[in-house]
Amino acid sequence: TSSPVSISTRAPPLPSQIWPPSPSATILPSPPSSPLSLSEVGCMLMLTPSSLVAAPGFTQDCFLVWSVERMTEWSMEPVCYAMAEQGGSCQRNLPLTVYKHPDNVSISFVNHTGPMSEGQQFTLLCEVQDVAPVKNLRVTFYKGQTALGHTHSSKNTDKKPVSEVFTLNIISTKADDGVEFWCEAKLELGAEGPQPPPVVESEKLTAAVLCE
DSSP states (O other): OOOOOOOBOSSTTOOOOOBSSSOOOEEEOSSOEEEEEOSSSSEEEEEEOTTSTTOOOOBSSSEEEEEOSSOOOSOOOOEEEEEETTSOEEEEEOOEEEOBOOSEEEEEETTOOSOEETTOEEEEEEEEEEEBOGGGEEEEEEETTEEEEEEEOSOTTOOSOEEEEEEEEEEOOGGGTTOEEEEEEEEOOOTTSOSSOOEEEOOOEEOOEEOO
């Protein structure tokens, strides 16, 4: 869901600041809508650049809403620009995060099918398909309801949806026979993001262990 951002100046003719100094992150889509407001009359607002999806035009009202039905851009830096009638202007960057749930999350063993031998090392592989932003992704491996470990992506600069695989080494034991292994992909978008955070789970992978 979207997270409204209020941006305002104190009073013309000297709008020297837009409040708050660090606007909250705007989380898109579903559907994105970001209110931008000025507290006094006699002022004008504009959201730039003009290449923004469905960018509202320049207005003499002291309240401006940017609403997008479908977000297709993954990297943009909107700026709210305010100007008073009697001199002075100011601007504030509008932090923006566009996220996308994974299309699919799956789990498997690397280079192995069938029963496992007790006491040997095996590698679990969790594949997350088309998720954004990957820098906010946390993958957790589970054995039953017990978390085995967490991992994050190393692709911290990718804003567009990407697919990535995560691995975890385990040593099979007799107690693992019949146990279900699975993984969870969670987008951690902070306090301004959707609550609870978006989570997609893999199917369950039942282990068979041959005892020596």
